[in-house]
Amino acid sequence: MKALALHWKILLGIVVGILTGLLLPYFPGFSMGNLFSIPDGKTLVIDWIKPFGTIFINLLKLIAIPLIITSLITGVAALKDISKFSRIGIRTIGFYVFTTLAATSLGLFIVNLIKPSRSLSPATKDELMALYSTDASGKIEAAFETRDSGPLQPLVDIVPDNIFEALSQNGNMLQVIFFVIFLGIGLILIKEEDAKPVVSFFHSLNEVIMKLIDLIMLGAPYGVLALMATLVVESPSVELFMALIMYSITVILGLLILIFAFYPALVKIYTKRSYKSFFQGIAPAQLLAFSTSSSAATLPVTMERVQEHLGVDEEVASFVLPVGATVNMDGTSLYQAVAAVFIANTLGMELTLGQQITVILTATLASIGSAAVPGAGMVMLVIVLSAIGVPEAGLALIFAVDRPLDMIRTVANVTSDATIAMIVGKSLGMLHDPVEKKWDDNYPAQDK
Numbered sequence: 001m002k003a004l005a006l007h008w009k010i011l012l013g014i015v016v017g018i019l020t021g022l023l024l025p026y027f028p029g030f031s032m033g034n035l036f037s038i039p040d041g042k043t044l045v046i047d048w049i050k051p052f053g054t055i056f057i058n059l060l061k062l063i064a065i066p067l068i069i070t071s072l073i074t075g076v077a078a079l080k081d082i083s084k085f086s087r088i089g090i091r092t093i094g095f096y097v098f099t100t101l102a103a104t105s106l107g108l109f110i111v112n113l114i115k116p117s118r119s120l121s122p123a124t125k126d127e128l129m130a131l132y133s134t135d136a137s138g139k140i141e142a143a144f145e146t147r148d149s150g151p152l153q154p155l156v157d158i159v160p161d162n163i164f165e166a167l168s169q170n171g172n173m174l175q176v177i178f179f180v181i182f183l184g185i186g187l188i189l190i191k192e193e194d195a196k197p198v199v200s201f202f203h204s205l206n207e208v209i210m211k212l213i214d215l216i217m218l219g220a221p222y223g224v225l226a227l228m229a230t231l232v233v234e235s236p237s238v239e240l241f242m243a244l245i246m247y248s249i250t251v252i253l254g255l256l257i258l259i260f261a262f263y264p265a266l267v268k269i270y271t272k273r274s275y276k277s278f279f280q281g282i283a284p285a286q287l288l289a290f291s292t293s294s295s296a297a298t299l300p301v302t303m304e305r306v307q308e309h310l311g312v313d314e315e316v317a318s319f320v321l322p323v324g325a326t327v328n329m330d331g332t333s334l335y336q337a338v339a340a341v342f343i344a345n346t347l348g349m350e351l352t353l354g355q356q357i358t359v360i361l362t363a364t365l366a367s368i369g370s371a372a373v374p375g376a377g378m379v380m381l382v383i384v385l386s387a388i389g390v391p392e393a394g395l396a397l398i399f400a401v402d403r404p405l406d407m408i409r410t411v412a413n414v415t416s417d418a419t420i421a422m423i424v425g426k427s428l429g430m431l432h433d434p435v436e437k438k439w440d441d442n443y444p445a446q447d448k
Contacts, residue, residue, distance in 0.1 A: 007083075013221030014228055014399065021045065021232025029349055051229040056223025057393055059216045061382050063209065067165060068182050068383070070206035077187045077199045092320050093429055095420045096328040099362070101138035103258055103330035103412070104363045107337030108356055110254045117247035118347040120239050171387075176364045225324045227396035240346075240397070247342045248401045251409075254334045258412045263419040270423045271431060273310075281309035281434065282418045289414040290407045298414050307420070312421045313430035320424050325415035331381065331409025331416075336363040341383045343394040344375075355388045362387040 039047065117125075146267070160166040160175035166415030167176060187195045231240075264275045285302040289295065295302075303321050306312045312320075340359050344351050351359070362384045386393050425431035 009221040011223055013223075013225040017019050017225035018232055019227065019229030020049070020229040025233060037384060044328060047228050048225045051226075051269070053223055053226030053230055053396065054393075055386065056216075056226065057395060058221070059223075060395075063212055063216060065176060065207075066241045067209050067213070068380070070202050070209050073184050073202040074186070074199075077184055077195065077202070082215050087319045088319050088424060089323075090168055091424045092323060092420060093327075095423055096324065096416075097422065099416050100237055100328065100333050100364045101260075101331050101360065102262065103254075103416075104335040104337045104360045106257065106262075106340065107251075107254050107334035108256075108359065110280060111338040111341045114246065114250045114253075115345070116342055119176045119243050119246065120346060122348075122434070124239050136356075137228050169189065195306055197355050224399050227399055231396045243342075243346060244401060246395070247338070247398065248405065250342070251338050251405050254338060255405075255412050256332055259331060259332065259415050263415050266419050267422055271426045273422070278310070278422075281305055282415060284420065285414050286411045289410040295410060295417070295428045298410070299325050302417060306379075306421050309434050310418065310422055311432045311434040312425040313428075313432070314426045315430065316430050317421050320421040324413075324420060328417055328420065329413050331412030332364045334412070336381050336384045339381055339398055340388060340390065343385065343397055344388065344390045346397055347391065347394055349390060351388060358387050359384060383431060387396050 008285045012446055024041035026181070027039050029040035029043070039046075042177065158175060158178050163179050182341050212226060262280055267278045268275065282302075282305055285298055288301050289298045299321060302325075303317055306321060307314055307317045309437070337359050340363070341351060343355070381395065382392050383392065392398060422431060
């Protein structure tokens with residue numbers, strides 16, 4: 001009998017968790033004198049099920065810093081050829097940063113416009129805030145301290161004075177990212193033979209981290225079960241699930257705007273290609289991305305479609321697309337922005353303008369470090385929540401709908417990669433008609 005796929009196991013865990021949270025509180029518990037006693041159902045959930053949800057959250061937090069370090073160093077070090085970096089790399093990274101910032105900003109605009117948590121009553125928000133009060137109190141105090149500091153303090157805070165101290169807290173992730181990018185630039189600038197042992201070490205470590213994520217995700221059904229059961233028991237509210245539906249609609253709306261409006265518009269403006277030809281070329285890769293939720297697994301198909309059906313030269317596609325699968329996660333950054341604001345508002349926390357700017361920066365940089373595998377966006381969301389003082393345990397609020405949203409945001413990631421490959425190819429004169437194989441007029445004759 002074929003084993004159940006992981007995403008079905010997670011969905012099953014969500015259902016079982018909700019049912020457990022709804023039904024177990026009716027269990028009265030009983031005692032047999034001094035021999036033994038079984039507590040009531042609610043106590044069973046809080047004392048014996050909730051800890052497994054806490055362990056799962058801790059594992060996600062545990063792996064976040066190692067994941068972003070290894071992914072970023074591996075991605076930056078891939079630009080080892082400085083001539084290729086200057087010719088293709090600068091354009092590629094520039095457009096990737098632009099589209100990621102645009103996606104994050106779009107996510108913030110939509111979530112502030114729709115306000116998916118507004119269906120929650122103040123009483124429900126107070127309940128949820130009380131639920132996470134232990135996690136929240138210290139972070140809220142730190143957020144007030146940040147608000148009262150000078151205008152350039154956030155810029156100062158990005159540069160660490162002790163990298164080992166920065167590594168000790170997920171809330172210092174911007175400092176870690178700064179150091180890792182700085183280290184990656186150093187690796188590009190030294191001799192390749194000197195950099196090779198360091199790059200090989202981080203590449204191997206990255207493979208180990210990917211395997212650890214696989215192991216953590218094997219426990220995801222049980223962690224999700226525990227989180228959902230605890231959420232239902234400690235805050236049973238129909239309002240919350242209605243807000244969750246509105247949250248899903250908000251994320252999907254933002255992703256659809258990216259996929260069907262923003263990227264085709266960029267293609268039309270920069271390459272003059274039609275809406276129809278673009279989607280005819282990339283559609284198979286989009287469908288595979290939707291089914292696998294993995295940019296990395298989709299990469300071979302993406303490269304074939306971009307080269308053979310969208311007309312991007314192999315030299316450009318072979319550089320832009322693998323780097324994109326590592327550092328270009330527009331769908332993930334949009335989702336993280338929406339999720340961060342939704343979780344904060346659901347817990348009764350209103351984010352200031354400064355905190356929302358922090359969301360843009362952190363979600364952009366965190367998405368660069370997201371692994372191109374299912375579930376990695378959830379790990380990176382821990383970083384975004386930590387940066388703005390929102391309790392990471394609030395992840396429990398959105399676990400129920402993460403898998404289907406992950407499928408759609410992977411489509412956005414792959415579509416963005418193809419879009420940037422076409423734009424970079426056009427800027428270098430290395431984009432041709434996929435049918436006639438007719439090169440653009442500005443393509444250098446010596447390179448034909």
